[in-house]
Amino acid sequence: MAETREYPTYDAIARRIAGMGLAARGGFHPGDEDGLPGAARTLVLVGDLGGALWSRFSSERRAEADPLDAWTRRVLEVVAAEIGAAVLYPFDGPPHWPFQTWAMRAEGLKPSPVGPLMHPEFGLWHSYRGALLFEDDIPLPSAPAVIHPCDGCVERPCLAACPVEAFAGQAFALDACIGHQQSDVGETCRDGGCLARRACPIGAGHAYAPDHMGFLQAAFLKTFGG
Ligand code: B12
Ligand code: SF4
Ligand code: SF4
Missing domain, CATH: 3.30.460 (Beta Polymerase; domain 2)
Known part of the structure; x- marks a missing residue:
């Protein structure tokens, strides 16, 4: 059997x-x-x-x-x-x-x-x-009806926070972001984490610890920074 x-x-x-x-x-x-x-x-x-x-x-x-x-x-x-x-x-x-x-x-x-x-x-x-x-049907919780905080966020501080306006175009300006992070003035993003993400007030108390932020930025630069 x-x-x-x-x-x-x-x-x-x-x-x-x-x-x-x-x-x-x-x-x-x-x-x-x-x-x-x-x-x-x-x-x-x-x-x-x-x-x-x-x-x-x-x-x-x-x-x-x-x-x-x-x-x-x-x-x-x-x-x-x-x-x-x-x-x-x-x-x-x-x-x-x-x-x-x-x-x-x-x-x-x-x-x-x-x-x-x-x-x-x-x-x-x-x-x-x-x-x-x-490979089996496991009962799952249904997707909750989630409030999307961005809908009611009029000032959108995330978009204004990026020093190189990486969100100004249709697609994320990856080269501009990487260039900034690798420059002499990119230390704040490189070591402290993305300023745009840090500008958002939602869940700010859950922001990653500084060593976690620095680790992620270093990994990002290693993968995409050439
Ligand atoms: C390639 C990649 C990138 C590339 C390209 C990203 C892109 N937007 O295409 C680059 C290098 C730019 C990148 C950057 C970052 N990434 Co990235 N990335 C990936 C990766 C490995 C693959 C994405 C992909 O091509 N998937 C295949 C496509 C077909 O599927 P999809 O992602 O589901 O695509 C649909 C949706 O994503 C949706 N969608 C995506 N973005 C948007 C935006 C809008 C406005 C709308 C309407 C829809 C939409 O449309 C797609 C088509 O249906 C994913 C991991 C993964 N496997 O998904 C992480 C992932 C998306 N990245 C992530 C993160 C956190 C980042 C960074 C913040 C990294 C950082 N340094 O902190 C930055 C953010 C930059 C930015 N503003 O986008 C997280 C996102 C987590 C989350 N909370 O949603 C992921 C899921 C990785 C993870 N392990 O969690 N990333
Ligand atoms: S600041 Fe936060 S809540 Fe407001 S639009 Fe940006 S990501 Fe959404
Ligand atoms: S890491 Fe810095 S340069 Fe890159 S998107 Fe975030 S704020 Fe802009």
Whole structure:
């Protein structure tokens, strides 16, 4: 007789990853059109809220290339094996898995004018670290009706804060941002984190710690700075 596996509940998944500083960020039941590998019937997003992963990552990080991504793979692979899931990562690719589209679907979030999705509590201080795929229908919480704070934000201080107006055009001006960060006057963005993100009042109390901000900017420059 074929072996049957009991799949975990959504709450059990959330509890299992919470100890790693990671959060279950909703999910959905994919169809063929999502082009996922295997026979995936449930996708659960895994992410960070307000830099909660930083302390656990800091104590477990190793001297290796892309340490946060490598740590993420280590911890999620262990969990996935335990609970019968496969894992997809936002940092694999290109082509990249559409994590922001998945997050809009799973949690009802919408993009801010500076790119990252806006979370009503954590503002711009959250991210995605993986997606767990299950070949079974796991009941999921429905995507909440989320208030989008940007809709009522008249002054939009995020847009005015960038010293090189990287958000003035149709697309994010990546070269201008990188050029500024690598220049003699780019220290504030480079070491303290993106000024546009820091100008947003929503979730400001959840802003990442200075060493976390500096780490992310350094990783960004390493990946995209040439
Ligand atoms: C390539 C990439 C970049 C590129 C290009 C970004 C872009 N906007 O295309 C660059 C280098 C510019 C970049 C920069 C940053 N990125 Co980036 N990036 C990615 C990455 C690896 C792939 C994106 C992608 O092409 N996906 C494939 C496409 C097909 O799918 P999709 O993303 O779901 O695309 C849809 C939606 O995103 C939506 N969409 C995206 N932006 C917007 C904006 C508006 C106004 C609207 C209406 C829709 C919309 O439209 C797309 C089509 O349906 C993702 C991780 C991932 N795998 O998604 C991170 C990711 C999007 N980045 C992220 C972050 C945090 C940043 C930075 C803030 C990094 C930093 N230094 O702090 C900056 C922000 C700059 C900016 N203003 O956009 C986070 C966003 C988290 C969040 N809260 O939403 C992600 C999800 C990584 C993660 N691990 O969490 N990034
Ligand atoms: S400053 Fe206003 S418009 Fe900009 S991200 Fe924050 S809430 Fe949205
Ligand atoms: S890091 Fe600095 S230069 Fe780049 S988008 Fe943010 S504010 Fe602008």
